[in-house]
Amino acid sequence: MMRNGIRRNGPEPKSSPERAAEGRDGGVQSVDRALSIIEVLAEDDEGYRLTDLAVRTGLSPSTVHRLLTTLEKRRFVQFDRTCSRWHIGAQSFAVGATFTRRRNFVAQAMPYLRKLRDQTRETANLAVVDDQSIIVLTRIESREIMRSLTKVGGRVAMVASGVGKAVLATYGDDDVNAIIRRQGMPRLTEKSIVRPSALFAELATVRRQGYAVDDEEARMGLRCVAAVVYNDCGEPLAAISVSGMTSRITDERLPTLGKTVAEVAAELTLALGGVMPGAKPA
Structure with missing residues (x-):
């Protein structure tokens, strides 16, 4: 000019x-x-x-x-x-929906979420990690009385959620420590995990049993049972979970619910062309 x-x-x-x-x-x-x-x-x-x-x-x-x-x-x-x-x-x-469309596995996951809801009679959720937080992509609501912990599109800290702990269990210790340093370990309820040593012990349990449990750690009266969905490289793609009131998700039901969630997560992994940890890609 x-x-x-x-x-x-x-x-x-x-x-x-x-x-x-x-x-x-x-x-x-x-x-x-x-x-x-x-x-x-x-x-x-x-x-x-x-x-x-x-x-x-x-x-x-x-x-x-x-x-x-x-x-x-x-x-x-x-x-x-x-x-x-x-x-x-x-x-x-309209703009936000692009985020879901970009993750084109959401539509494919819907029948598995319905199956999970019908088998457990609890709300079934699909979530992913975004910027070191968990974001809920979609859910199939339970027909029972339910108080949702996080609405669709909502975020929750990884250390304070079942889906977050399920994904964290696939990470190495250095990556987990980096997330702790960034997010902290907030005490949301009297049952929240607020010490790194307790979190690492919890993650060891998740790896051993194949599913994670949020035992009223984010909100009193609510429990969540979650397992990881893997991509074609055997890395975490997403996580699915069932969530409900502690009066329904009792201590006695946890092993059965955990087994069901893990099985449906494995089925969804295979349907999406993913591979479970330890398996060889086709």
């Missing part, structure tokens, strides 16, 4: 306001703020009022309203005028 009669090559230098809008990590502040609003809205199906969103995000009401207006135009959020609450919009679902 020309400036003062001199041709300059390359992009136009950013103005001071533009530079100020960029965080130290190079991220644009307004984008970061908009995404934080979407993340908060995704936490509660009941939606949020403007003032509540401002408190949750730490932003001023005027800033939140400005960003919400922009997001609403793009259908990432929607406003319910009957109760003056903001909710996640259809476009957020």
Whole structure:
């Protein structure tokens, strides 16, 4: 471009306001703020009022309203005028669904989740590791009374979940220690595992019995039994689990449930072209 009669090559230098809008990590502040609003809205199906969103995000009401207006135009959020609450919009679902479609094994896993639900009468879940956390891809709900621990799309720390411990049991000690250093070991309930030595002992048990148990470690009154689904290299691709109330998933049922979950996980592994640990690829 020309400036003062001199041709300059390359992009136009950013103005001071533009530079100020960029965080130290190079991220644009307004984008970061908009995404934080979407993340908060995704936490509660009941939606949020403007003032509540401002408190949750730490932003001023005027800033939140400005960003919400922009997001609403793009259908990432929607406003319910009957109760003056903001909710996640259809476009957020459309974009998020790409994550599931990219993992094309989800559709293939559905019959196995239904089988698991029908055999155990408990909610069957499919989850994967994403950024060292567990994210629930889909579930088949139990016909019994159920309080879901984590909704579809929700995240949970690996050390505090059955599916997380099932996957961690396939990792080496150095990798497990790295995750502990990054995530910590939060005490979510009185039964949470909060010492590395106890976690490593638990992982040894998981390896021996072939399934993992979340014994009220993330929420009191709820148990989860999980096993790993492997890819064609014998590495963890995902994990499946059954979850339910402790009144139904009793100590006496755990071995039977663990055997069932492990068997269905092995069946799904083979159906997806994966190989179980120790087996040779075809």
